[in-house]
Every structure is written in C-alpha cells, then in structure tokens.
Amino acid sequence: MKRAEGGPRLQRKLLAWLLGPLFLLLVLDTAAAYWNSLRFSNLAYDRALHEIARELALHVKPGAPRPQLELSPGEEALLLLDQQDRLSFRVTAEDGTVLGGDASLPAPQQAIPRNGQPVFYEGVMHDEAVRIVAAWLPAGNTVVQVQVAETLHKRQRLTLEMLANVVLPQLLLIVAATAVVWFGVSRGLQPLQRLRRAVSDRSHLDLSPVPLEDVPGEVRPLVEEVNDLLARLARTFDFQNRFVADAAHQLKTPVSGLKAQIELALRETDPERVRHSLAQLFISADRLSRLVRQLLSLARNEPGALDTVQLQPLDLHAFALEVSMDWVPHAIRRNIDLGFEGPDEPLMIDADRDRLRELINNLIDNAIRYSQEGGRVTVRAGRAADAVKAELAISDDGPKIPLAERDRVFERFHRLLGTPTDGSGLGLAIVSEIATLHGASITLEEDTDGIGNTFTVFFRMRT
Structure with missing residues (x-):
C-alpha cells in the first residue's frame, strides 16, 4: 500500500508543539542574555573610561586667560594605551575652548550635569562605533568638560563570551531535550504505526475486527468505530x-x-x-x-440493505382497505370470498407505504393462493388487546400449518411438504423482513373457525 505523502503528520505536529516553544524560549533567552551581557560589559569598561577622564582632568592647570592642559606625549600615550581598542579624548574649557585632544569627538545629545556625574553615550568616530563618557570635572579653581571615547572591540568580545557562557549550556540542554522528545514521540506513536500496518497489510476480503491490544486510549474509540463499520460491511457482504x-x-x-x-x-x-x-x-x-x-x-x-426505510404517519385501517380492494378481481377469478373488517376510527402508525403494501400484498396473495376454491379470506384491522398496538390479521381457508412448522414458514425457500400450490417459499420471508424493519411482530395461529390459518402483524401505534 502506498504511504501517504508528507510522512507521519501527527509526529511532525507533536514535535512542532513540543519543541517549538523550547526554541522560541531559547531565542528570547538569547536576546535577554545578550542585553544583560552588553549591560554588564558596559558597566565594567565604563568605570575604566571614567577613570581616564578623571585622570585627564588632573593634568589641567590654572592659567590666564584660561586653564591649560599639561600632558606630555609620553603621558598621553601611557594614559590612552590599550591593546584592543583605540581611545580619543577632548578637554573643553567653560567658555567652549578646546584645551586639547581630538576636536572631532562627537558632542553629547543631552546636557551634562555640573555635579560631576558622568554621561555615557554612543557615537561614531572615524567611521567606527565608539562609547563615550562626558563629565564636568574640577580642575583647580575651575571646571572643564572632559570627553573620552573608546572603540567597542573588547566590550563586544566580553559580551560574546558572557553570552556564550549563558546560551551554550541552554542550547546543549535543548538539543538533548529535542533528542529525548523525538525518541519519546517516536516510541509513543509506535502503536499507531503498528495499527497502520495491521490495516494496510490485511486483505480486502478480511473484514475481521482490528485488534485493540496496545491501542492508545485516545485512538481506541476510533478503532472501535472502524470495527463497527467492518462488522456492518461484513453483514452487508x-x-x-x-x-x-x-x-x-x-x-x-x-x-x-x-x-x-x-x-x-x-x-x-x-x-x-x-x-x-x-x-x-x-x-x-x-x-x-x-x-x-x-x-x-x-x-x-433485508436488514442492512442499502435501501433506507422512510417511516411516515399512516392510517393502517384505510391503507389495508385500499390494498385489499386491489385483490378483489384476483379473488373473484379464484372464486374466493375476500372480505374486510375494520373499526370506525383511524389506526395511526409509522410505516413505509411501499414496504407495507408489499407486506399486505404477500399475505393476501399467500391466503388466496393456498385457500381452496369457494373458500374465504378475511382481512381485519383493529386495536390489539393491549390497546397500545394496532393489528393487521389475514385469515384463510388453506391447509392448517402444523405447530412444529409455524416458525419455519417464515424462513426463506421453506415450503410445507405435500403442498400442491405453486410457490417459491419467499412470500412469508419477505413479510417477516418488512415487519422487522417496522419494529413489528408477526404471529401465526389457527383460524377461529377451525379452518385455515390466521397471520397477525402487530404495529406500534402513534402516541
């Protein structure tokens, strides 16, 4: 049997629902871990950057008309020495005069407090991203604005190291969880795979029930419905x-x-x-x-046949009289006295008109066929003794059916031995099947006058 394209979709859905949230959490946790790592990295290196700014302020000496930055090249090289990043600075007097450093250093976008609190911000210098600290620092009897900029290489390196230390163990844990979940889902779905093979490998003629052993509880109702369908198909076949x-x-x-x-x-x-x-x-x-x-x-x-029964309200008295009238010419040809007896009130039942007509036709045909010439056939409709059922009785003058044969006459192709009348033995079998479809019961008794038989069908009356 050809396997459905796309593979086991249920397995893919289960894995997606189980592993999808884990990977989403990993992404969110990675973003949070990166933000925290960057924050801690900036905190660590911002302190060093602030210390350099304060050290620069110590090299500012009072002078006239403005203070002077006294910083030798050697001191500047030593102060700005860094193996990974490039540092730049600028010192500005209160009147805005640049006392020293790189004049192209980006200015802060916000006002710098005069209380000496530093302000840190990002910028671009010489086409490279930098981290800048700016602060007003005391320099003798005046204050100067000191800015120090640093490229981001060691910060990024520390951020990535911290991120790796946090994320890699989680990633390994999720990989291990993925393997465990994959294995668990595969093992959990093995009963379904065995069930699929049990169905796909069987012959189209094999309508036996699918075994319920090792079937998961969630799938058991479906398998039971499939078994019920197979049983109905088996009965139909x-x-x-x-x-x-x-x-x-x-x-x-x-x-x-x-x-x-x-x-x-x-x-x-x-x-x-x-x-x-x-x-x-x-x-x-x-x-x-x-x-x-x-x-x-x-x-x-036949019960289980494809043709459905259409039960509708019907007056048994009027309908039985209508069908009986159709048999009058045939009864006359056989010199049979065909009579009808019924109440003055309707007898309402639920019935399929076409099938009920077949039932009555077969009973009357059977009665006329087996009655002797000059005999009598009577059709009666009325309430049963319990007053909750309607009964339809057909009496004939035919040969008495022995007590031992009364159940077997409703079997297919069963005919009494020694019966001279032509027949197939199907009429009463059809009557029995139609009665069963209507939820009715049928009895066979000796006629009240001692001659012939009486077939009585009991129907449930409409309430």
Whole structure:
C-alpha cells in the first residue's frame, strides 16, 4: 500500500508543539542574555573610561586667560594605551575652548550635569562605533568638560563570551531535550504505526475486527468505530453473497424449464402443440417473473440493505382497505370470498407505504393462493388487546400449518411438504423482513373457525 505523502503528520505536529516553544524560549533567552551581557560589559569598561577622564582632568592647570592642559606625549600615550581598542579624548574649557585632544569627538545629545556625574553615550568616530563618557570635572579653581571615547572591540568580545557562557549550556540542554522528545514521540506513536500496518497489510476480503491490544486510549474509540463499520460491511457482504447464492439456486430450475419448453416448441410441427408449448412458456415466464420480483423485494427489505426505510404517519385501517380492494378481481377469478373488517376510527402508525403494501400484498396473495376454491379470506384491522398496538390479521381457508412448522414458514425457500400450490417459499420471508424493519411482530395461529390459518402483524401505534 502506498504511504501517504508528507510522512507521519501527527509526529511532525507533536514535535512542532513540543519543541517549538523550547526554541522560541531559547531565542528570547538569547536576546535577554545578550542585553544583560552588553549591560554588564558596559558597566565594567565604563568605570575604566571614567577613570581616564578623571585622570585627564588632573593634568589641567590654572592659567590666564584660561586653564591649560599639561600632558606630555609620553603621558598621553601611557594614559590612552590599550591593546584592543583605540581611545580619543577632548578637554573643553567653560567658555567652549578646546584645551586639547581630538576636536572631532562627537558632542553629547543631552546636557551634562555640573555635579560631576558622568554621561555615557554612543557615537561614531572615524567611521567606527565608539562609547563615550562626558563629565564636568574640577580642575583647580575651575571646571572643564572632559570627553573620552573608546572603540567597542573588547566590550563586544566580553559580551560574546558572557553570552556564550549563558546560551551554550541552554542550547546543549535543548538539543538533548529535542533528542529525548523525538525518541519519546517516536516510541509513543509506535502503536499507531503498528495499527497502520495491521490495516494496510490485511486483505480486502478480511473484514475481521482490528485488534485493540496496545491501542492508545485516545485512538481506541476510533478503532472501535472502524470495527463497527467492518462488522456492518461484513453483514452487508454476507447478505449479498447469500442473496446471490439463493437467486442462482432459485433461478436455475425455472430457467431450465424455459429452455426445455423452448426446445420442445422448436421440435414441434403441429400448430396446436406449438400453441400449447407457448402457453406453458408463458406460465413459466410468469412464474420466473414473480420469483425475480420476490428476490428483489427480499434484497430490498433485508436488514442492512442499502435501501433506507422512510417511516411516515399512516392510517393502517384505510391503507389495508385500499390494498385489499386491489385483490378483489384476483379473488373473484379464484372464486374466493375476500372480505374486510375494520373499526370506525383511524389506526395511526409509522410505516413505509411501499414496504407495507408489499407486506399486505404477500399475505393476501399467500391466503388466496393456498385457500381452496369457494373458500374465504378475511382481512381485519383493529386495536390489539393491549390497546397500545394496532393489528393487521389475514385469515384463510388453506391447509392448517402444523405447530412444529409455524416458525419455519417464515424462513426463506421453506415450503410445507405435500403442498400442491405453486410457490417459491419467499412470500412469508419477505413479510417477516418488512415487519422487522417496522419494529413489528408477526404471529401465526389457527383460524377461529377451525379452518385455515390466521397471520397477525402487530404495529406500534402513534402516541
């Protein structure tokens, strides 16, 4: 069986939901760790930068008309010595005169407090980012503004080292957690993989239930529904197989009879004999047609068949009378007294009109077919003795059905031994199936007058 494209989607979703938040937390934690590392790095090196500014202020000497910066090249080189970064400075008098240093040093964007508190800010100098400290510092009897700028190399290096010390252990932990989660999810989904193989590897003819052993509780209801579906399919296929077998068995005899009559008619040269053979052909074809109709009706009314039952409110009294009237011509031809008895009130039930018509037709047909000529068939509709059910009874004058045979007459293709009347043994089986579809029950008893039988169907009345 071809595997679905894209792989096991459930596994991918589980891993995404479990590992996605971990990696999101790692990103957020990395950003927070970088910010903290940068802050601590600036705190550490800003102090050194401030100390250089204070040292520069000590080299400012009073003078006229303004103070003077007395700083030899050697002292300047020693003060600004750094193996990783380049430092620059500028000293400005109160009147704005630059006393020394690099005049291109970026000025601060905010006012510098006169109380000696330093101000730190970022800037760009000679196309390179720098960190700058600015402060008003005392120089004898005056104050001067001292600015010291430093490139960011050692700060960035310290920031990255601190970030690595914080993030790398977390990254390794998340990698280990990813491996554990991946392994756990894979092991947890193994029952589903075995279930998939159990379904994909079985034959299309195998409708046995899927084993429920080792099936996770979350999936068990789905597997139980699948097993229920397989059971319904098995019943449907079993019904189809039985129907095909029954149809083939029942059609074999009349078809063979038709072929024999046709062969006989083809050999005859006497017109009267040919006419007689054609008449027998018509009778055989009529029997075959009736058998086919009954087989189709049996298939349609079989429990589990695809044709659905449409139950609607229906007056059993009026409907039974309507169907019985259709059988009057046939009863007259057989010299049968067909009567109907019913109450003056409606008998409301829920029924499928077409199927209920089939039920009544089969019972009346069975009664007329097996009643002796000049006999009596009575159709009665009324309330049952419990007053909560409606009953439909058909009485005939046919041969009494022995007590031992009364249950078997509703089986398919069952006919009483010694019955001279032609039949297929399907009529009462169809009646039983239709009664079951309506939730009705059927009984068979000896007729009250001691002659014949009475079939009674009990329906639930509408409340």
